[in-house]
Structure formats: structure tokens, C-alpha cells
Amino acid sequence: MTDFFNDKGTAQRIVRKIRDISGSEKIRIMHVCGTHEQTITKNGLRSLLPENIEVIPGPGCPVCITPATEINKAIYLSRNGSIIATYGDMLKVPGSTSSLAEEIAKGADIRVVYSPIEGVDIAKRNPEKNVVFLGIGFETTAPMTGQVVAGLPPENFSVLCSHRLVPPAIDFLLKGGYDIDGFIDPGHVSIIIGISPYLDMCQKYHVPQVISGFEPLDILMSIFMILRQIKNNTAAVENEYTRAVKPAGNAIARKLMNEVFEPCSKEWRGLGVIPDASLKIRSEYAQYDAEKRFNIEMLESDVCDADCPLCASILKGLSNPVDCELFAKVCNPGNPVGACMVSSEGTCNIAYRYGTILF
């Protein structure tokens, strides 16, 4: 199956179709998915496109958009005796004055896990300690955290909830006047939420959207489908990733997510507060909400983002990593100055590893 989606002859045919309908006016297509960016950059897909077609990475990496304040909270809890459990990508994300990796170097008990279930195991093995799971990610990982909380884990387990929602962020970007002519919607998020959350905004802003898979041909086909809509002056949500995304999504995963979480308005790194684009734990499960359970004290210095000159602009699709004077000099995956360089899904990290100028 994967070989088919990498087939050179099919790619050439789709590229020819793209060239046939691309016209000459500048067209900006944004995606909000680190895995899409990886496929695009690793396979040099931008080089196959006509010059007037720009494919721009938006805020699609959950690690990148987690603001410094939420790292600071985890650090505060760690310094006050909790064991922190989180995904490995979070360790190097800059807080205001430190990172989880720096705290580990100073002796903090911060553990890398692959799922919140491992956090529960740590809590069971350490009944005398509080264990806080720093939960990040979009609709793809939130159901897993919801399942753990709904399963009523041990009392010494709680969640510092940093989950985010994709459709309100797309709405925010479309409303914000970032000059976007089409959206490639994330396939994995859409497996959970289905098609309907995109419909209203598609009509409201008259901007075509295509849900895309992650192979090179998926991306090329999605670009073609967007261009076809632009040419026909239509704006619909199309599903290129039909082999995985069902129109109604995954009802069981959504039920778990909705049972435990509700939308709230919190900061995204580089973008500010996006209305209803974050999740918080419902009051019925307040005993598992680390923010409610612990009195987390924030200093004034805790609320500013770390010293990255261009992350905000990169997350909005307004700058290219090579525009940053720190890129590949001071800032690299071994020494990330900004969040976009930390994760393998971060735009700067991908540009560094594949050496490609983005757009």
C-alpha cells in the first residue's frame, strides 16, 4: 500500500495535473500537521510545484505550540515534590527560564512515558508521591488521556492538561487574515473528529479544505484537489484520506474526550489566546486536574515565552526558518533555542534535518 503512495509515475501524473490548473496567480496553501511537513520536505514536494503555489506549514506541531507557561507549571510541580511524567519531545521545550531536561540535570524526577497509562503505573508504584502527567497533543492524543482519567486512576495521579483542538485554530488563522487560499487538514486528527467540524468555517471563509493522508501522493493529490476547487470557485471539505478517515470520525474516542474535557480559551505559543482551542478537565473530574489540585504559583517572569526571535512568525506561516539568524548556527536539534526546533515535527527541526528552504 505504501509503495503505491510513493509511486513515481503516479506522482508525475498528479504533478502534471497540478501544473495544468495552477494558473499564474500566487496561491498559498497551509497545512497544520508536523507529519505533513515532514513528508513534504523530506520528499522535496515543493520543488515539484509551479512557482506560484506555496505550501506553508502552520501551527501543526503540538510540542511547538505548548507555551512556556505550561512548561513552567510542570517545573513548579516538579520542584515542589511531584514526579512529572510526559512524552520525550517535551523535555527540551523551553520554559521561561528552564526546561524539563535542565531540571532533570539538576536532579528532578521527570520521567519519559509513551502514554498516560505509564503515568498511572508510576503512580501505583509510588503511592507516597504525587505523579503529574503533562498531557499534550491534539484530538489524536486527548482521547487516550480522557480514557485514563475516566478510568478513575489512583488518587496520587493527576493531569496537567495541555491538550489543544485543531478546528478552532484553523478558524482563527482563516479569520486572522493570513492570506490563506486553501487548507490541507490533518489526517490523524480527522480520524477522530471526522469531517463536520471543518464544514462551517469552509463556507464562512470560502476557503477549500482537503483532509490528507501522509504519503507523498496523498499530499500531491490534496494540493490538486484544493487547486481544482479554487479553479471552480468552490469551497468544500473534501476527504482525500478515505482509507482512514470516515465522515463521522471515531465516535468512541470523541465520547471519551467529551466526557472528561471541555473546550477553553488558552494561549498557543506564538499565537496568543485562541478561543475554545484548548481543553480543560471538567469539574466532575476535578480531583485529577493538577491545576485545581495544586496551588501553582507563577512569577511574572514565568509568563513570557522563551527567547526565540521568529517562532511566532513561523507558526503563523509568515516566516521561513532560514529567515532566523539563529537557524543552524546557535539553534539546532541538539541545542533548540525555540520550540519549533525541538520536536521532529517542528518546522525548524524538519528544515534543519532535510536542509530545504521551505517556501
Ligand code: SF4
Ligand atoms: S531557528 Fe530556532 S530560534 Fe530561530 S525560529 Fe526556529 S526555533 Fe526559533
